[in-house]
Structures are given as structure tokens and as C-alpha cells.
Amino acid sequence: MKQPFICYLMVSALALAGGCAQPPTDKLTTAEKAINEARAAGAPTYLAEDFAKLEGMLTTAKREIAEQDAKFAMLRDYDKAEQLLAAVETDAARVNTDATKKKEEAKAVALQAQQAAQEAVKATQELVKKAPVGKDQKPLQAIKADAQGLIASLSEVQTALDAGDYRVAQIKAKAIQEKSLAVQAEIQRAMTKVGAAKAQKDKQVKKHSSR
Template structure:
């Protein structure tokens, strides 16, 4: 009986050591990191910033949990919480990736529309400049022409932002061009109205 116990004790200890030495969920962690990276590449940091920040927080908590378990004595390591965090990060990463891609497409459509509006506005302003009265204030007219030329050139910046897929910047720039163009158009229209009022009305022939 004593011999059986002596044989069983080392065997039980061996089983305990083998089963008790938990290992970090490497594959799950890599899958979570991959999902978060893909979310970032889809524009999550820009288009779903709050959700992406939560993802980064989950990943940081995951790494901390793994680190906390790694420093423990092998028999006391438990990576259960790390596995849960990894699974959560992976699922959330995939969801955020989809949401970000959708919002990015919406931003692209809005930016393209803003670009078109800006282009049409600048064209209308250029047409008005051609009709602007020269009068005595040539310097003012030249200043207006320079403003419009600058607006026309700045349309290239909108296209550059679109090419870089920086749709929020493209939309902001296009709106600024449109607003400035409208202001210049109003200025020219006011000048044309003053000239019209200053002209003597032609008398009707009897």
C-alpha cells in the first residue's frame, strides 16, 4: 500500500505540472490584433474614432492581462480572462471595420458632391468676373480676379485630398472654396447693380 502511494504521488505531481502550466492564447491574440489592424486600415480611427479608441483599450487590457499572468508561477497562471478579451477584441474589430468602411464610402460621396458644387460655383464666379465693370477702380477688379484665380487653383487641393482618400479634408476645402466664391460673386453682382443704376434710362421714341 505504501509502495502504491509512493508511486502515485510523483505521477499526480507530473499530471498537475503538465495540466497546470497554462499557456497564453497566442493564436487568439494574433487574430485580435489582425482584426484591429484591419479596422484601422479601413479608416476606423477617422470615421469611427470612439469605437476604435475602445478597441485600442481592449487590446491594451489584453496585453496587460497576459503580462500579469506571465509573471506568475507556472502553476497559478490562468489565461481565461485573456482569452475572453481576445475574442471580444476580434469580434469588435471586425464589426468596427465594417462600420468604418461604410462611413468612409459615405464621406467619399459627400466630398465628391462638395467638389462638384465648388467647381460650379467657381465657374459661375469666373463668368461674372468677365462681366464686371472696369470703371475707375481697376485695382479692385484686379484683386477680385486674383481671388477667383486663387479659388480655381485651390480646387486642385480638393482633388489631391480625394486622391489621398482624405475625404473629410476634401469636403472641408470644397466648402470653403464654395463659400469664398459665393462672397466674391455677391461683391461683383453688387458692383453690376450700381453700374446699372447709374446709367440714364433711354427715353421711348414717340
């Protein structure tokens, strides 16, 4: 008579132990932390879809926890939620690494573009000093204003870089470089034109003096 009673007690204890499953709060915190780290690494910009998936998985896990929480204590089972949270943590780490890599790549490209833009603007400034202005030339002041505008725009590239917005920085730098080259070409054309006019004038002067 004593043995069945002990068995009953043990079964009850086991059932209670099983029924009192605790929500995976620590795992949830860890998963949320991992997602925040991925966000800080630039995942929403550089791996937007992967990041959206992570957020989707976290939402599903939270919903699962809420569903289990709503159940009678002895019937709660957080296994599925725990599996999802573990997957979130693993995937978030991968997304974090990949986003960091992509961000670094974008940064390198942006820095390269910035340097190219700086060099192009500098070359433009040098050329502006030699820019000819004659009767048929664009006013020097307009060219100077263009050069000043290009210099001022370089600070926008730096602002975008400082904000970690490398795509924008690269595009801004590219636009500056292209426009600088266009201004340089414009000055070169004017110089060629003036050079030709001067050569002709010198030739005429030489002709007159030899008479």
C-alpha cells in the same frame, strides 16, 4: 497497490497538462491584426472612442498575459486574456465595418461638396469674363486674383480627398463654394450698377438726339 499508483500518475499528468498552459500568441496576433485593419479603415478618425476602447482592451489583455507569464508555470491561466482577445477581435470587426461605412459616407459628402465648389468656381470664372470695371468698381484684377485663388484652392480639396481626409476636404470645399458665391454676388451687384448707369446714359443720348 498498483491502482493508486496509476491514479497518482494520471492526476500528475493532468496537473502538468493544466499547468503548462500556453500564452494565446495566435489570438493576440489576430486581435492586433484586427485592430490594425480597423485603424486602416479610418476608425481613429471616424470612430475615435470605439477605437480607443479597442486599444484599451488589447492593452488589458496584454497586461493579463504578462501577469500570467510571471506566475509559476503550473499556475498560469490565460482564459481571461483569451476572452478579452476574442472580444477585441469581434469588436474590431464591428468597428472596422462601422468606420468603413462612416468613411464612405464622409467621402460621399466630401465629393458632393467638391462638385458644388467646382461648379461655383466655374460659374464665377464665367461671370468674371463679364465683370464690369468702372470708376467706382473694384479693380478687375482683384476679382481675377480672387477667381484664380479659388481655382488654386480646389487642388487643396483634391489633396485632402486623396489623403482620405474627407472632413477637411468637405470643409475646404464648402469655404470655396461660399466665397465663390460671394464673389459672384459682388460681380452681379457691379453689373446691375453699370447696367443702370448705361440705361440712363442711353436715355440721355436718345433725349439729345430727338431735340
